[in-house]
Amino acid sequence: MISKNESFSDALSAEKKVVFVAKKDLPALFDSLWTNGFRILGPTLGEGAIVYEELNGVGDLPIGWTDEQEGATYRLKKRDDEALFGYNVGPHTWKKFLFPPKHRLWSAEASTNGLEITEEKQVIQKFAFIGVRACELKAILIQDKVFLGGEHVDPVYHARREDALLIAVNCTQAGKTCFCVSMDAGPRAESGFDLCLTEVLKEGEHYFIVEIGSAQGAEIMANVPHSNETREAEKAIQTITAKTAKQMGRVMDTENIQSLLQDNFDHPRWDDVASRCLTCANCTMACPTCFCSTVEDVTDITGDHAERWRQWDSCFTLDFTYMNHGHARTSAQSRYRQWMTHKLSAWFDQFGTSGCVGCGRCITWCPVAIDITEEVSAIRENQTAAKPTSS
Amino acid sequence: MSESLANPLLPAPYRVLRNQRNTHDVFTLDVEPVKKGNSPLFSPGQFNMLYIFGKGDAAISISGDPTKEQPLRHTIRRAGVVTQALEQVKPGGVLGIRGPFGVPWPVKEAEGQDVLLVAGGIGLAPLRPAMYTLLANRDKYGRIALFYGARTPEDLLYLSDLEQWRGRFDLQVCVSVDTAKRNWMGDVGVVTKLIAKASFDPSNTVALVCGPEIMMRFSVQELKKNEIKSGNIFLSMERNMKCAVGFCGHCQYGPHFICKDGPVFRYDQVQSLLGKREV
Incomplete structure (x- = not known):
């Protein structure tokens, strides 16, 4: 839930902030969510990957599965245990629920009186996201700034985000394209969640340490059998996430990154990356913070009914910068530079935060394995084009 | 979260009162809200998104007089699908309009100073509300000059305004065209050449510039050559725009969203982006 003005620390006064839930009691969490009117969305096997879809029970989770990731590579693999969350992030992001890939904004009728425009009603069964990783949680908070944080509020995002319950999961392992540590976005979910689970599989035991982050989270947990022994919980979470932090497959040096990219607009590396980049837009579709969209206006066969649809768009398409006198960014160089400079530099100017959370999706899902961390290093190591900013 | 939950993506119906031709490819639409009530107040330099049924919408600057009660006015150059359709709209037709959006010209901040308006082509349209405001408050400003360049005499907009403005003794109006027949008695050449003709106090002058990007770049060079400070030169930028409120990402220009951080920029x-290609 988006934190309201209520002080949830007060509401929680009677509750422990950390509890233990046995694996066998996890179905009670699902029941509690359903009882409270939530639609449960989370990771499940599909399309040869771990994707985010509606879950009809704990059994829909990818139990005993993991993923292996590298640049342009994603493979599912069986684990030798029954972990529920023993994998990293897949091709889907939660933005597909909060900012659907294609949706109608309004409809219009041509009438004798001219034009009647009807706003699309946002009727949403409130979402419970289960399995939100720390990097993804940060990505949601970043998109909150884009769609809710300015003078105008996006009605589509707002309606979906307002009542969404976020159940985070701390990563117990990192993938080869992960670099959330570099982006200060994980592996531990620090805040912004309603509940946060840490999965523990140890000496024949299988349970979850559950941190309660909001009054709503506490309400959900009230119906879930749990033990209140919180001793050692904090230490256990720290131990597990510290181990994950050491496994990061990628590293990005973010020092002065905002000015680094601003100052290297003419760096030869842009030509180099453009010689590999297919401008396919996969990175932007897989990115949990990329928010660009376009609209399409359609009419039916009678010509009296028109609709406006909005759908995800990408700065990698030529059409993105079309104006009547030409396109602003025609070359692949300029489009890759726009994406990466926006993500790692302009985002700070616009929203006071990096646009990258180190989830690694753009590396895994790039068909030619372009690696944003490698591109940053290449520019950093050879700043021949850079001019001193102080002049 | 913001308290304002009005849907900024939803157009309101406006009835077309008049569709007046300015030149062979430029026309001016006067519109008023279909529902009772006045047109929203706007500031010089702001723009609206004009939707025509089933075709789409386009960002169009507001070109009317903000100091008078009058219909909302947009001067539009026919360029793409939407503007072609807008050109065909007849009085009584209904459009969808969102807005006004964007950062306006700093006309209030320019009080007490000399003001130069530099317009290229359709760039005069977003500057006209600024001129109206300056003239409505004439005694608050020092010298005022308009430099306006068009392709040919036939492409000149707002001839009656221009004639009236040229008749005033408290306003300098210089017009230049790229090419003309022998009956043209005015200047021929780029608009930037006109700037040297003006008399103004460079240390106390604000310049408002609108036109094609290349024309604005050369105008800035000329203004700087005349010792006008960078912080006193304002440009109105243009990019592809879908939402007009910072959600769609299309109009990004370096760190800026043209729609909400502009279109008017100091x-x-x-400066650091203007000379670069493919920003």
Whole structure:
């Protein structure tokens, strides 16, 4: 839930902030969510990957599965245990629920009186996201700034985000394209969640340490059998996430990154990356913070009914910068530079935060394995084009 | 979260009162809200998104007089699908309009100073509300000059305004065209050449510039040559725009969203980007 003005620390006064839930009691969490009117969305096997879809029970989770990731590579693999969350992030992001890939904004009728425009009603069964990783949680908070944080509020995002319950999961392992540590976005979910689970599989035991982050989270947990022994919980979470932090497959040096990219607009590396980049837009579709969209206006066969649809768009398409006198960014160089400079530099100017959370999706899902961390290093190591900013 | 939950993506119906031709490819639409009530107040330099049924919408600057009660006015150059359709709209037709959006010209901040308006082509349209405001408050400003360049005499907009403005003794109006027949008695050449003709106090002058990007770049050079400070030069930028409120990402220009951080920028905000290709 988006934190309201209520002080949830007060509401929680009677509750422990950390509890233990046995694996066998996890179905009670699902029941509690359903009882409270939530639609449960989370990771499940599909399309040869771990994707985010509606879950009809704990059994829909990818139990005993993991993923292996590298640049342009994603493979599912069986684990030798029954972990529920023993994998990293897949091709889907939660933005597909909060900012659907294609949706109608309004409809219009041509009438004798001219034009009647009807706003699309946002009727949403409130979402419970289960399995939100720390990097993804940060990505949601970043998109909150884009769609809710300015003078105008996006009605589509707002309606979906307002009542969404976020159940985070701390990563117990990192993938080869992960670099959330570099982006200060994980592996531990620090805040912004309603509940946060840490999965523990140890000496024949299988349970979850559950941190309660909001009054709503506490309400959900009230119906879930749990033990209140919180001793050692904090230490256990720290131990597990510290181990994950050491496994990061990628590293990005973010020092002065905002000015680094601003100052290297003419760096030869842009030509180099453009010689590999297919401008396919996969990175932007897989990115949990990329928010660009376009609209399409359609009419039916009678010509009296028109609709406006909005759908995800990408700065990698030529059409993105079309104006009547030409396109602003025609070359692949300029489009890759726009994406990466926006993500790692302009985002700070616009929203006071990096646009990258180190989830690694753009590396895994790039068909030619372009690696944003490698591109940053290449520019950093050879700043021949850079001019001193102080002049 | 913001308290304002009005849907900024939803157009309101406006009835077309008049569709007046300015030149062979430029026309002016006067519109008023279909529902009772006045047109929203706007500031010089702001724009609206004009939707025509089933075709789409386009960002169009508001070109009317903000100091008078009058219909909302947009001067539009026919360029793409939407503007072609808008050109065909007849009085009584209904459009969808969202807005006004964007950062306006700093006309209030320019009080007490000399003001130069530099317009290229359709760039005069977003500057006209600024001129109306300056003239409605004439005694608050020093010298005022308009430099306006068009392709040919036939492409000149707002001839009656221009004639009236040229008749005033408290306003300098210089017009130049790229090419003309022998009956043209005015200047021929780029608009930037006109700037040297003006008399103004460079240390106390604000310049408002709108036109094609290349024309604005050369105008800035000329203004700087005349010792006008970077912080006193303002440009109105243009990019592809879908939402007009910072959600769609299309109009990004370096760190700026043209729609909400602009379209009017102080020159030093965009200085480092202007000369670069494919920003």
